[in-house]
Amino acid sequence: MSAEIVESHDAPPEEPFDVEPPYVPDESALEGVEEFGDRFLDRELSWLRFNQRVLELAEDDALPLLERVRFLAIFTSNLDEFFMVRVAGLKRRIAAGVAVRAASGMMPRDVLEQIWEVTRDLAQRQARLFADTIVPGLKAENIELVRWDELDRAEQKQCKRLFKERLFPVLTPLAVDPAHPFPYISGLSLNLAVLLKNPKTGKEHFARVKVPPTFSRFVPLGDHRFVPLEDVISEHLHRLFPGMEIQQVHSFRVTRNEDLEVEEDDAENLLAALEKELLRRRFGPPVRLEVEESIDPAVLDLLVSELGVDDAEVVRLPGPLDLRGLHGIADIGREDLKYPAFVPTTHPRLAEVESAAPVDVFKAARRNDVLLHHPYDSFATSVQRFIEQAAADPHVLAIKQTLYRTSGDSPIIDALIDAAEAGKQVLVIVEIKARFDEQANIRWARKLEQAGCHVVYGLVGLKTHCKLAMVVRDEGDGIRRYAHVGTGNYNPKTSRMYEDLGLLTVNEAITDDVGHLFNNLSGWSRNASYAELLVAPDSVRSGLVDQVHAEIAHHRAGRPARIRLKANSVVDEAVIDALYLASREGVPVELLVRGICALRPGVPGLSENITVRSVLGRFLEHSRVFWFENGGDPVTWIGSADMMHRNLDRRVEVLVRLPDPDSRQEIADLLDLAFDSGTAAWLLGADGIWTRNDGSVHLQEELIARQRGRRQSS
Template sequence: MSAEIVPTREEGVSDAAPEEPFDVEPPYVPDHEVLAEVEAFEDRFLDRELSWLRFNQRVLELAEDPTIPLLERVRFLAIFTSNLDEFFMVRVAGLKRRITAGVAVKAASGLMPREVLEQILTVSGELSHRQAQLFKDEIVPALNAEGIELVRWADLDKAEQKQCKRMFKERIFPVLTPLAVDPAHPFPYISGLSLNLAVLLRNPKSDKQHFARVKVPPIFSRFVPLGEQRFVPLEDVIAEHLNRLFPGMEIQQVHSFRVTRNEDLEVEEDDAENLLAALEKELLRRRFGPPVRLEVEESIDPAVLELLVGELGVSQDEVYRLPGPLDLRGLHGIADLSREELKYPAFLPTTHHRLAEVESAAPVDVFKAARRNDVLLHHPYDSFSTSVQRFIEQAAADPHVLAIKQTLYRTSGDSPIIDALIDAAEAGKQVLVIVEIKARFDEQANIRWARKLEQAGCHVVYGVVGLKTHCKLAMVVRDEGDHHGIRRYAHIGTGNYNPKTSRMYEDLGLITTDERVTEDVAHLFNNLSGWSRNASYAELLVAPDSVRSGLVEQVHAEIAHHKAGRPARIRLKANSVVDEALIDSLYLASREGVPVELLVRGICALRPGVPGLSENITVRSVLGRFLEHSRIFWFENGGDPQAWIGSADMMHRNLDRRVEVLVRLPDADSVAEVGQLLDLAFAEDTTAWLLDSDGGWKRNSGEVHLQEELIERQKRRRTSA
């Protein structure tokens, strides 16, 4: 792919279009000496892996927060577990691979892989113990006070034990498979993230000890309901009835344990035609990755632990001895209980005011609304179903629509968007779908939907070899008759085309008919589906070619404005900030006196507040009921603000190994709306975690919560409409 940035806008644009900084004067270009002064700070980058652990610590702090509704705290405990699982499966596994292969390359933070791994194991161990103690000492008693009881087997009365015995006999016992370990039965394969029982047995006739493993079936509820909101862990029920599995043997000890394995994918893409088959094979191999973590209950017998450590090949540092029960992902089931008074107040998205029905029960014509004005959507506050989903569904049903082109990265299993694309293809429209089947942990679903789309007659393309197609684009080509002829409508977003996650993820999206934007989107789709490599983009930045360089140029333009005495400021919102070149450009802006504000949900490798380097940079993080997911790049631009939104985070994978898109918001209203959102996010009285120069995060005492305030504003708009 190639993407040339055209810095000036075409003639004849509206007065609302912001003027490019490059038209003002020659762009600022830092000389080698200035860059060398920044690079002289050898420890200017925080370690990305340790920064991620601090992000998950912030998730844990939400679970610890007594002002948050109880069942939401329970859910944050489950999210913390899921996050840490994926971190070990992917990031820790990658570190171990590099160490084993002898690839001893220093991280940007200056740490060697083994040093990073040692710190990860220490910090993650501390956080895991903190989570377990929080669950045991605070959450369980608080749930009990609300009539939700999580008990162990010893707490059950005789009637409940009888109930569990019947359940075990009728439902659980037929599913269990005990696996013995002896010279005739080698140590069994333990699948990743499965919960298991290590059983120590004695043969009363021979007096010999034996070892067996019993897998806790994941098809049953993690916490077994005993009645009205009273639950016992499934492994407790199984452990108490092991004599049914091992008749004639004496059950001496039972201990639960859990293994985490390397489950990242490695697929060669030499032949794109065979990519589906290659990915399916790799998904089978994934289950056999090497272990990277062993979790055991702290009461485990030393001899049993020694056996597990030896057979699994993990080090003592990779063993986590925790108060039980293990695997708190199952707390999602508890958080889902119908106890609305223990959850966040119910929230319903509303239709964007430019798409709202007016004196009619019929849905608004999205095409007519988009022709009048650009529509800047902010999910989940603006409804996804009455905006993006309706846009695609109306396009599929509209006889004037000739073609629909769309990228799909992750979507839900019952996606109405998939159904609409299939309907459009069956109606004879040209439908192009760029499916990214390698979206991590969603590969199986994406393979299934790719084949379903192909069978319906859609043109399905698996993106560009060597790159993940991560951009969020949709384009509709419509024949509007003699008055206008062919018109293109585009949606460019920061989040996936997924109706389910759109209710939980905070994202932005632009629906526009701006001809400069839609022309760029059309060229980009040709790049993705064909051999076109000569497109230049006036209103888009496209990775891997121009997102990094384009953003660096924007930062340099702000420096030029500041030097010339014009207003200059940089405000960025992202999931992660890791890329060294972009961070160095922000350091340079700070050194030159340009204020820089970052809103980062997850990883941040930039050190703010370092004397002589980043004194003009502040970094904050907001977490809450919605996952902050949008990416915004906002520049003061000499007093004529400019804003970009899109799919790219400031990470190597996004800028070098993915097709990403940022779009410059084409109208002043949208830019102002984004500016107001950032004003609220960066306000002193908005609650957030603030990053210090040592990599620590501390929560401020702000009284305004960003998400709650946006919900209230949305409610006020609804009542005033």
């Protein structure tokens, strides 16, 4: 917590780890690690390697065709966000003269040059895959993505009608001349650059037409035939410019800096400050210009000049641009070209027993801790039911919950509103600065406030990213608290696509910690130490480093020692150096990293005992797990924190230690499968390059099979 909010108890906090004797690395051990000046991979280039793995899924002809189409769309969306945030940040630091050398040893300008080199190659690779493989593959399955000149007469008439009745009233042609300045081009919008000629004067003119995002990116023509929306508009531009001759039409797309900067310390009202900044975001400076390869040089020069981009920031691609619209193609009803249908099931400890009535979540949690693994375990019949039952239960006195991202029609929100309207005390910590979800979170924050919920926007200077819910219940013999600590958002929609873990428990040490943390978030609590939680920015980094040191002590004493981590990103230098230290001491370290990894494995004398692998698939691997052998009595943590500076220093994050041996064994079994040499994965080399192994077992498919087997045997 920030210093203004949380102060320590006078008594020292309880030591979370009991290892004798404790290991404290001496100066020479640390210097031995630091001698390797190039021990960190660059985080930006590592992210691009992650998106390359996404592209490799689109290239994988073993996957169902429409799933490959979806991975192409995801690749585009990922790259857009990378430019809007990461590249924009690099440019901003360079322009401000505050560019400092990264942990990788690279200067921002050098990183930027490599980013352009890699992204150009990846974008061309995506375009070739789309044109040479995906489009013909779809055609072979009677799904056709065609251009205007491939339409038959009936289809052209259909498009003409669409233009006349629906598109024409929406379109706004914007001329450029002394009386009409160059128009503002919104970020990620698809646009047409139109070169016109006045037949009477012979003078050429320029105009811009925005392709409206409210229509399908690929227009359905029937019989699973589609044509790009910009083709339909281009062919009817004479309706927008009557009396003019259409000389040339080229599509282009601009990416802008869309990261937010809110000075919270100076903002009397964070909500108002954020809304103002959201308006400013629309006018961020350009960071990338995508154009069709066929664009006229004079038109390109005009765009480059008016938008203020460098030649290096221009990406030339074969059309069509903006393949995010392929999500619409991937959604068409051809189940034979998709992953087999998957339906989550209710966790066995929450399953109905010979009754049509839903199980009592409170009674189930009192019997045993419940370790949930989504999407294999249903979110609707576990976490959502927990909140809904709490809202309806007359014995429940209070509900406290954090919300980082949630869906627009969230039953979680509805349940919290119902609880407040029923007279229960409801506290909701809403993180309105969740990137790209700010506007939605502002709406929900206001709706919750109007219903009578106590809404708090977290702590000044910190994003509240932890995933916590607590229910306080009067059970006759006293007050009992129920807690849910998770690795993913309280979002019913993404819970079906994101792989996450969650603990539902009545363990008094954990519920006491969670209660103290909610008091820290909403008030002026002085509690900063926790028995069963690690909480950033206070203790996640130091707690995990201490646990790594404990494994070194176990190894030196001849006891079993091993470290296994699963995360979205591993970037933090202090954590990485601790893992290097463990490797140098002989402790085996296994990392499962979905996205960015700045650790360089397999370096002689530094990281021979570290392996790093990555698993991507139909679900987005999102859970964070920290598993330590601990001398034969494993310690396991799950939670919201990735090993990144922003998570460990600028966010409220929570890891919970699993108290139940059954839960710890479930995690051990999951990691055994993930790290098995026969499981398909990408392996990271010391050079920063990921290579795909030939594993025959696919982690997510195996977990689906196990879930189905569990359902059939129940």
